[in-house]
Amino acid sequence: MSGYGSRSRFEKASRFVDVNTKVPLEEAASTTPLHDTYGIITPSSLHFERHHSGVPEIDPATHTLTIHGLVDLPLVFSVDELKRLPSVSRIHFLECSGNGRSEWRGGSTESSVQRLHGLTSCSEWTGVSVALLLRECGVHAEASWVLAEGADAGKHDRSIPIKKMMDDALVVYGQNGEPLRPEQGYPLRLLLPGWEGNSNVKWLRRLKAMDRPAMTREETSKYTDLMPDGTARQFTFDMEPKSIITRPSGGDTLSGAATYELTGIAWSGRGTITRVEITTDGGGTWTDASLQSPVLPRAHTRFRWSWHWDGRESVIASRCTDDTGYTQPSIAELIKVRGVNSNYHNNGIQAWKVASDGKITNGNRA
Amino acid sequence: MAIARRLLLALGTAAVLVLATPTVADAAQSPAFGVGHAATPSEIRAIDIDIAPDGRGLPPGGATAAAGKDVYTRRCETCHGPTGTEGPQDILVGGRGSLSTAKPVKTVGSYWPYATTLWDYIRRAMPFDHPGTLTDMEIYGATAYILFMNGIVGEHDDVDQQTLPLIKMPNRNGFVADPRPDIPRRRLP
Numbered sequence: 001m002s003g004y005g006s007r008s009r010f011e012k013a014s015r016f017v018d019v020n021t022k023v024p025l026e027e028a029a030s031t032t033p034l035h036d037t038y039g040i041i042t043p044s045s046l047h048f049e050r051h052h053s054g055v056p057e058i059d060p061a062t063h064t065l066t067i068h069g070l071v072d073l074p075l076v077f078s079v080d081e082l083k084r085l086p087s088v089s090r091i092h093f094l095e096c097s098g099n100g101r102s103e104w105r106g107g108s109t110e111s112s113v114q115r116l117h118g119l120t121s122c123s124e125w126t127g128v129s130v131a132l133l134l135r136e137c138g139v140h141a142e143a144s145w146v147l148a149e150g151a152d153a154g155k156h157d158r159s160i161p162i163k164k165m166m167d168d169a170l171v172v173y174g175q176n177g178e179p180l181r182p183e184q185g186y187p188l189r190l191l192l193p194g195w196e197g198n199s200n201v202k203w204l205r206r207l208k209a210m211d212r213p214a215m216t217r218e219e220t221s222k223y224t225d226l227m228p229d230g231t232a233r234q235f236t237f238d239m240e241p242k243s244i245i246t247r248p249s250g251g252d253t254l255s256g257a258a259t260y261e262l263t264g265i266a267w268s269g270r271g272t273i274t275r276v277e278i279t280t281d282g283g284g285t286w287t288d289a290s291l292q293s294p295v296l297p298r299a300h301t302r303f304r305w306s307w308h309w310d311g312r313e314s315v316i317a318s319r320c321t322d323d324t325g326y327t328q329p330s331i332a333e334l335i336k337v338r339g340v341n342s343n344y345h346n347n348g349i350q351a352w353k354v355a356s357d358g359k360i361t362n363g364n365r366a
Numbered sequence: 367m368a369i370a371r372r373l374l375l376a377l378g379t380a381a382v383l384v385l386a387t388p389t390v391a392d393a394a395q396s397p398a399f400g401v402g403h404a405a406t407p408s409e410i411r412a413i414d415i416d417i418a419p420d421g422r423g424l425p426p427g428g429a430t431a432a433a434g435k436d437v438y439t440r441r442c443e444t445c446h447g448p449t450g451t452e453g454p455q456d457i458l459v460g461g462r463g464s465l466s467t468a469k470p471v472k473t474v475g476s477y478w479p480y481a482t483t484l485w486d487y488i489r490r491a492m493p494f495d496h497p498g499t500l501t502d503m504e505i506y507g508a509t510a511y512i513l514f515m516n517g518i519v520g521e522h523d524d525v526d527q528q529t530l531p532l533i534k535m536p537n538r539n540g541f542v543a544d545p546r547p548d549i550p551r552r553r554l555p
Contacts, residue, residue, distance in 0.1 A: 022453075022454055022455075023455070024494065024495075026494075027494075052491070053491060053494070053497065066405055066409065066410065066413060067405075068405055068410050068414070072396065073396060073397065073404060074404065074405035074410060075397070075402040075403065075404060075405060076402055076403050076404075076405045076409060077401065077402040078402075081401045081402050082401075084399075084401050085399055085401055132399075135396055135398070136396050136397045136398060136399060136401070136402070137396060137397070138396040138397075147416055149413075149415075149416070153491070153497050153498075154490060154491030154494075154497055155415065155490045155491065155497075156491075157416065157490070205413060206413050206414075208414070208416070212418075214416045214417075214418060214486075215418075215419050215479065215480050215482070215483055216416070216483065216486065216487070217478075217483050217486070217487040217490075217491075220478060220479050220480065220483055220541070221472060221474075221477050221478045221479075221483070224541065226465060226470055226472070227542075228466065229466055230465035230466030230470075230540065231465075231540055231541065231542050232465075232477075232540055232541050232542070233541075233542055233543070233544050233545070233546075234541040234542065234543065234544070235543065235544055236544045236546065237544070238544075238546065240546065240547065324547075325551065326547055326551070327551075327552040329549045329552070333549050333550075334549065337548050337549060338548070341468075341470050345546075
C-alpha cells in the first residue's frame with residue numbers, strides 16, 4: 001500500500017534532459033520517451049518540458065488569474081473560484097514548435113525517436129473555457145488579441161488572436177485526472193489545442209484583451225520562422241499534421257526476418273487524423289495502417305501495421321492525412337519552400353533505415 | 367396533431383437549451399456567474415507590465431548609451447559578451463544583412479522589429495538569474511547601450527519614454543503573415 005503510487009522498479013523509461021546544451025538548465029528542454037509509451041496518453045511524469053525561465057513554485061492558495069484590458073469588468077479569479085465554473089475535459093497533444101529541428105540539415109547523427117521528436121506529448125486536460133471567462137468580463141467587440149502572461153521568473157508572454165480564445169482555448173488546472181504538474185504550469189496554464197507549445201502559457205497569471213498584438217520578444221525575435229529571402233513568418237501557431245513510427249525506431253535492432261508490428265503516433269493541429277500510411281521501401285509504395293480508437297481532433301492518434309521483414313535493407317516511414325485533406329510532406333518538400341533556417345515547425349516524414357543486420361538508424365541521413 | 371408535435375418539438379428544444387447551456391440566456395449580460403472579484407486599479411497596475419510598440423506602458427525616465435554602459439558591463443556582459451557579439455548566450459549585436467544568407471545571425475540589430483520590445487523584455491526577464499531587479503533607469507540605460515552597439519542610436523542620444531517608440535529598427539518590415547499550408551497539396555490514391 002502507498003499513498004501515491006510509483007511504477008515498478010524494473011521500468012526505466014524517462015525523459016531525456018540534455019544537460020550539455022549551452023543554455024542554462026532553466027531554459028532547457030526534456031523529451032518524452034516516445035519509443036516506450038503506449039496508446040495516446042503521455043503519463044504526466046513523462047510529458048516533455050521546455051521552460052524559458054525555470055519552474056516556479058506557486059502556492060495555489062495565493063495564485064490568481066486577472067483578466068483586464070478591453071473589458072467592461074476586469075476580474076480576478078482565485079484557483080478555487082475557477083474550479084467553481086463549468087469544467088471541460090478534453091484530450092489534446094501539445095508539441096513544441098522546435099520539435100524535430102535537428103532534421104532540417106540532412107538529418108542528425110542521432111537515432112533515438114525520443115531525442116529527435118520527443119517534444120510532443122498528449123494529455124487529458126481539465127479546466128474552464130476562456131470564452132466563458134472573457135464573456136464574464138464583458139469583453140469588448142474591438143478586442144482582437146489577448147495577451148497571455150505567466151508568473152514564472154521571466155513572465156513569459158504571447159499575444160493570441162481572440163478568435164482562437166473564443167473557439168476552443170482553455171484555462172486548465174487538471175492534467176490526466178490530477179492537478180497540473182509544476183513543470184506543466186501548476187496551478188494554471190493556457191491550453192490552445194493544436195497550437196505551438198510556447199503559446200500555451202504556463203503558470204498563467206494574466207489575460208489582457210487588446211486591439212493589436214503586444215509584439216513580445218517571443219513573437220518577434222524568438223518564435224518566428226526565417227525564410228530564404230530573409231523575411232520571417234510571424235504568428236505561426238498551427239502545428240501541422242505529422243506522424244512518426246515510434247516502434248521499432250532508431251536504436252532498435254530487429255532479431256532477424258520475421259513479422260513485426262510497426263506502431264506510432266499521428267496528430268494534426270488543424271483537425272482529426274483520417275489516414276496513416278506506411279512505406280517499407282523508402283516511399284516507393286504506401287499501405288494504409290490501422291488507426292486505434294479513439295481518434296480525436298488535435299490529439300495523438302495511435303496507428304499500427306503488421307510488417308513481415310524479409311531481412312533485407314529497408315527504409316520505413318509513416319505519413320498522415322487529416323480531415324482538411326492535408327498530407328504530411330517530406331522534409332525535402334518543406335525545405336524547397338522554406339529553406340533550412342526556419343528552425344521551427346518541421347512536420348516532415350521521418351524515415352528509419354533498417355540495415356540487413358536489423359540495426360535501425362535515422363533514415364533521414366543521406 | 368402536427369401543430370401539437372411542432373409545439374412539443376419546440377418545447378423540447380427549448381428545454382434542452384436551458385438544461386445543456388444555462389449560460390446562453392445569460393450571455394448577453396455579464397457577469398453571468400458572479401465568480402471572482404472586480405480587479406482594483408492597483409491590482410491591475412501591479413502586473414500590467416507589457417510595453418506596446420507605440421510606447422504605451424513605458425514609465426517616465428530615460429538614459430543615454432554613455433550612461434548605460436555601466437549597467438551593461440555589470441549586469442549583461444557575463445552572458446552576452448563585452449561587445450554583445452561574444453556570447454555565450456544570445457548574440458545581441460551585428461548580423462545586419464545576414465538573414466538571407468546560409469548563416470543568419472539574429473540579433474537586436476539585425477532581427478528585432480521594435481525597440482520597445484527590448485525594454486519590455488529586459489524588464490520582464492533579464493538578467494536571466496535575477497529578473498526584475500533592474501531599476502527603470504537601468505533598463506533605459508541597457509536598452510540605449512545595446513541599440514548604440516548596433517549603430518541604431520548615438521552614444522549621447524536620449525533613449526526615453528518619448529523617443530524609444532519612435533526608433534525605426536532596421537528589420538521593422540522583415541515579418542510576414544503565416545501563409546501555411548504552404549506545401550502543394552498531394553492527391554492520394
